[in-house]
Amino acid sequence: MTATSSANTSGKELHLNWKERVDVIRSNRWFLMAFPFAMLALIILIFGGATGGNFFRVSVLKGILSQAIIIGTCATGVSFIYSNGNLDISIGAVLGMGATLGVLAYNATNITPLLILVSVGVSLGLMAFNCTMSVVCHIKTITVAIVVTQIYSAITTLLIGGAGTIDIAYETSSMLEDGGFRYIAFFGYFILCLVVYHFTRIGRELRFLGGNETCAQQTGMSSGKATYVSFLMAGLGVGLAAVFSVIDVSAVSVETGSGLGMDVMLATVLGGMSIFGGSRSNAYAGLIGALTVAALNKGLLMVGVPSAFIQGIRGVIFLALVYMNSERRDLLPSRMQF
Amino acid sequence: MNKILKRMAAGILTGALCLTAFAGCGSTGSGSQGGSSADGETTGKKFVIGVAEAQANDEVTTRRAYFENFIAPTYNVEFIFSEVLKDDAAVKTFIENCIDSGADAIIDFKSNSSQMARLCEENGVVYTVQGIPDMAPDLMEGEFPLFSGWSGANNDHLADLFRNWLEENTSADGSEGFLVSTSLASQGNVQHIEVSRAILEGLQEKYGLTYEQPIEDLVYVSETTNVANDKGLLITLYPGSPNKDTWLPGISSLLQSGKYKMFLSSGQTYNQTATVVNEVEAAFGIDIKVASIAAFSTTLDTAFSTLDPNGNPSVDFVTVKPSSVLNASVFAATYNALNGVIDTACRDENGKPANFRFNMISISSPEELAKTKGWDDAEAGTWIAGKEFVDQMLVTTNPDVTAASINELMASVDVDSIAEMMG
Numbered sequence: 065m066t067a068t069s070s071a072n073t074s075g076k077e078l079h080l081n082w083k084e085r086v087d088v089i090r091s092n093r094w095f096l097m098a099f100p101f102a103m104l105a106l107i108i109l110i111f112g113g114a115t116g117g118n119f120f121r122v123s124v125l126k127g128i129l130s131q132a133i134i135i136g137t138c139a140t141g142v143s144f145i146y147s148n149g150n151l152d153i154s155i156g157a158v159l160g161m162g163a164t165l166g167v168l169a170y171n172a173t174n175i176t177p178l179l180i181l182v183s184v185g186v187s188l189g190l191m192a193f194n195c196t197m198s199v200v201c202h203i204k205t206i207t208v209a210i211v212v213t214q215i216y217s218a219i220t221t222l223l224i225g226g227a228g229t230i231d232i233a234y235e236t237s238s239m240l241e242d243g244g245f246r247y248i249a250f251f252g253y254f255i256l257c258l259v260v261y262h263f264t265r266i267g268r269e270l271r272f273l274g275g276n277e278t279c280a281q282q283t284g285m286s287s288g289k290a291t292y293v294s295f296l297m298a299g300l301g302v303g304l305a306a307v308f309s310v311i312d313v314s315a316v317s318v319e320t321g322s323g324l325g326m327d328v329m330l331a332t333v334l335g336g337m338s339i340f341g342g343s344r345s346n347a348y349a350g351l352i353g354a355l356t357v358a359a360l361n362k363g364l365l366m367v368g369v370p371s372a373f374i375q376g377i378r379g380v381i382f383l384a385l386v387y388m389n390s391e392r393r394d395l396l397p398s399r400m401q402f
Numbered sequence: 403m404n405k406i407l408k409r410m411a412a413g414i415l416t417g418a419l420c421l422t423a424f425a426g427c428g429s430t431g432s433g434s435q436g437g438s439s440a441d442g443e444t445t446g447k448k449f450v451i452g453v454a455e456a457q458a459n460d461e462v463t464t465r466r467a468y469f470e471n472f473i474a475p476t477y478n479v480e481f482i483f484s485e486v487l488k489d490d491a492a493v494k495t496f497i498e499n500c501i502d503s504g505a506d507a508i509i510d511f512k513s514n515s516s517q518m519a520r521l522c523e524e525n526g527v528v529y530t531v532q533g534i535p536d537m538a539p540d541l542m543e544g545e546f547p548l549f550s551g552w553s554g555a556n557n558d559h560l561a562d563l564f565r566n567w568l569e570e571n572t573s574a575d576g577s578e579g580f581l582v583s584t585s586l587a588s589q590g591n592v593q594h595i596e597v598s599r600a601i602l603e604g605l606q607e608k609y610g611l612t613y614e615q616p617i618e619d620l621v622y623v624s625e626t627t628n629v630a631n632d633k634g635l636l637i638t639l640y641p642g643s644p645n646k647d648t649w650l651p652g653i654s655s656l657l658q659s660g661k662y663k664m665f666l667s668s669g670q671t672y673n674q675t676a677t678v679v680n681e682v683e684a685a686f687g688i689d690i691k692v693a694s695i696a697a698f699s700t701t702l703d704t705a706f707s708t709l710d711p712n713g714n715p716s717v718d719f720v721t722v723k724p725s726s727v728l729n730a731s732v733f734a735a736t737y738n739a740l741n742g743v744i745d746t747a748c749r750d751e752n753g754k755p756a757n758f759r760f761n762m763i764s765i766s767s768p769e770e771l772a773k774t775k776g777w778d779d780a781e782a783g784t785w786i787a788g789k790e791f792v793d794q795m796l797v798t799t800n801p802d803v804t805a806a807s808i809n810e811l812m813a814s815v816d817v818d819s820i821a822e823m824m825g
């Protein structure tokens with residue numbers, strides 16, 4: 065009894081050690097839903113207190129949203145791919161190529177809508193190509209992604225040329241920024257994703273396929289169709305994120321989008337969703353995770369933590385969050401179980 | 403269940419408390435070494451300066467030590483250092499976070515961008531960059547009253563150092579085979595462009611070569627390229643960032659062909675290639691001469707004291723940045739702007755943002771390296787740009803300072819003058 069104590073559950077006296085207690089809490093469905101939000105709120109509260117209220121300033125909170133918007137948009141779209149049980153790490157390269165062609169089209173014509181249309185169109189096309197390679201040629205999506213990342217990056221480097229960067233007129237990016245395009249487009253896309261993901265048949269099918277592909281197919285669901293839907297939804301998000309990234313720095317460079325695939329995975333996991341999909345996947349995890357990362361980065365800098373320590377502290381917090389959010393094989397339906 | 407939830411809540415709150423306490427501790431030790439001036443140099447406002455870094459290497463480590471251990475306590479300023487920033491978006495995020503943290507100025511070692519200058523202007527923050535004006539015409543021509551200017555190496559002088567070394571150390575017929583790492587020249591890195599150009603020009607002059615493509619185009623190639631020339635000499639250009647995982651395997655496979663006895667790099671790469679160069683020398687029984695960029699560091703000491711299979715140092719020629727001189731100039735430009743003399747101390751004779759240049763130092767033997775012992779030594783805290791040097795650049799200690807006088811001071815820095823300054 066030294067390491068255990070009692071707890072009353074369902075009218076029975078159980079003896080649980082600390083690890084079992086944590087597992088009981090982690091397995092509660094409400095905990096799974098609330099934990100990422102609670103951690104985000106807690107981080108904001110802690111930094112608010114530590115900075116004497118400066119962290120609660122509207123400009124700071126707006127800055128956090130602004131910094132999270134690119135990864136949040138991508139992660140929201142890519143959650144469709146994850147929930148279907150697939151992985152795609154080529155989104156950074158897709159974003160880079162979409163942004164590059166969008167900027168080239170804009171610079172050639174000076175037509176602002178063309179920047180948006182070309183960026184989104186190219187991203188949709190590239191994601192559709194990735195998906196087709198996977199569905200038609202029966203190659204795993206991650207394998208396709210690894211290969212096409214090299215190809216898309218090489219094309220982008222060639223398109224951008226020697227200078228390594230292509231600028232657009234500051235007035236254009238400023239107009240899109242000040243006109244609220246980023247926020248309108250982001251929230252419009254986010255709501256669309258929430259509706260499709262959580263309130264439509266295709267959304268349910270995606271999650272079912274992610275949880276148990278064999279069972280889902282036996283009930284008549286089409287894996288190929290679901291894969292196309294998930295990649296096109298992600299392509300739309302990556303395309304919008306490409307436009308956001310151009311607006312952000314009034315330029316596109318050979319480094320645009322680098323490391324984005326990993327950032328999106330991190331945001332998704334921190335937001336409480338497994339990148340292996342399953343029935344408990346959701347469309348908002350990536351945004352919550354991206355906001356958590358942005359709040360943590362800004363907060364640690366504002367309270368004066370040296371950059372060398374920021375990486376360490378962030379790593380420890382990420383590990384703790386991932387542990388609390390991580391998939392429990394014996395309790396949750398997932399691809400690993402079947 | 404309620405008990406468990408209560409204990410979990412208590413645990414989370416305890417963790418939060420610890421985090422807050424830890425964060426609070428960090429704030430007192432962040433960046434600078436204490437709040438008051440060691441020499442009582444200034445008694446006014448303690449300026450906070452954000453430093454945006456692009457890399458994590460010897461030079462950055464030395465810079466950090468110079469700012470934290472010398473500049474911060476001596477001139478009563480505080481520094482916020484970034485992590486490695488991979489692109490302009492990351493730089494922008496860092497600057498925004500610095501502004502929210504109360505920074506008065508940004509020193510940018512990554513971007514050279516009017517976008518960042520504009521962000522700083524909108525928030526009343528002084529902006530200084532390492533780079534050259536040619537790469538940022540918007541910054542030169544735009545209206546940025548808080549942009550204090552550029553600092554960096556005198557690339558013409560750097561190119562001359564490489565050209566002279568090539569003249570003396572290449573064979574009469576050019577049969578050795580030349581492998582040139584153009585590094586980030588294809589992405590616009592000015593130093594890499596100038597060194598790559600100097601190498602190609604040096605070879606052209608020495609052997610009377612005619613290249614089929616203009617040198618201006620060759621330095622920008624973005625894929626491995628054999629330079630076609632009328633004498634049929636083997637000259638291979640290898641572009642790419644030495645910081646990327648793919649760089650070393652690519653350069654290694656070229657070296658392992660055994661065709662190259664001269665490896666010339668426009669970036670700091672001698673330490674990365676030391677092993678493969680040794681292996682190839684041993685396997686083929688050849689001597690590969692290595693020329694590279696470097697910073698004063700134990701890595702450089704090791705390179706010159708480690709002998710290859712032929713009994714030569716593992717690096718044959720390096721150009722070294724007197725990094726404290728660069729860091730002193732960016733600090734001086736920033737500090738003078740913060741003290742209200744941006745129009746005199748940070749503008750050239752045409753009223754444009756100042757362009758501060760320093761000369762690199764060449765080293766080609768262990769004996770020459772030995773003469774530089776203790777220069778910009780972070781552990782010993784002995785800096786080329788020490789207090790007397792920096793004082794000449796600051797309006798608080800030299801009220802007559804101008805951009806021209808700072809440039810004059812920087813141009814006077816060479817091996818002899820440093821030896822004199824360092825005693």
